[in-house]
Amino acid sequence: MADYPELLHTVINAVEPRRLAEFYRQLLGYRYRPGDEPSVGTDADDADWLVLTNAEGRRMVAVQQTESLEPSTWPDLAVPMQLHLDFTVVDQKELVRHKLRALELGARLLLDRAEDEDEPLYVFADPAGHPFCIFVH
Template sequence: MTSHPQLLHTVLDTTRPRELAEFYRRLLGLTYRPGDEPPADGAPDEPDWLVLRTSDGVNQLAFQQVERLPRTTWPAHDVPMQAHLDLTVPDAAELTRQRRRAEDLGAELLLDRYDDPDEPLYVLADPAGHPFCVFVRTPV
């Protein structure tokens, strides 16, 4: 028995759960929790909650429908980001490749620090406006 709560998944608010789930499914190579997949028969698809998992069934991200979601103004603090995801890649070539992939999937570049000698990174926004960072993994 554990004496601490266990993190189940991170939940992102969105006005369009399927669109945002598809963005992260494709970006991160995740799969839907059984029953959350898009309808195969073309039936209406209006979920208010979706969960993505790793291929071995570990929950990673969930998407919760909200009526409205003001887009962050980061780096200005008029509407703060409040939370963001950090994603890592093994090297600079992969950093560039993943930035392009994210943009092809609908992400928007917010900050380009590729040339930073201490920590090259990109800050992007997903289609709902949630910022996420992609940077080169450093040895532990």
């Protein structure tokens, strides 16, 4: 028996769960949990709960449907962050590469601190408006 609870995955709300799950699947190289893959040969997707796993099958991110979601306006505090995710890369070259990938996948750049000597980073909003960071660690 464990002494503490163990994190299973992080759950993110989205009005369009498939769109957001696909964004994170491509951005992070994750896979759909068996049974959560997009339906083949149909445009309809009524999925309201999707789970993404790493290559070993460990749950990493889940996306849950919600009827409405007001995107964060960070850094303006009118609508604060309810959650944000941090992702790390090994160096500046990888930081720039993943910035371009995130933008191609539909992220919006919120803050560019790529030239910061102590902690180069970018802050983005995902397609549903949730902020996330990619930084050199």
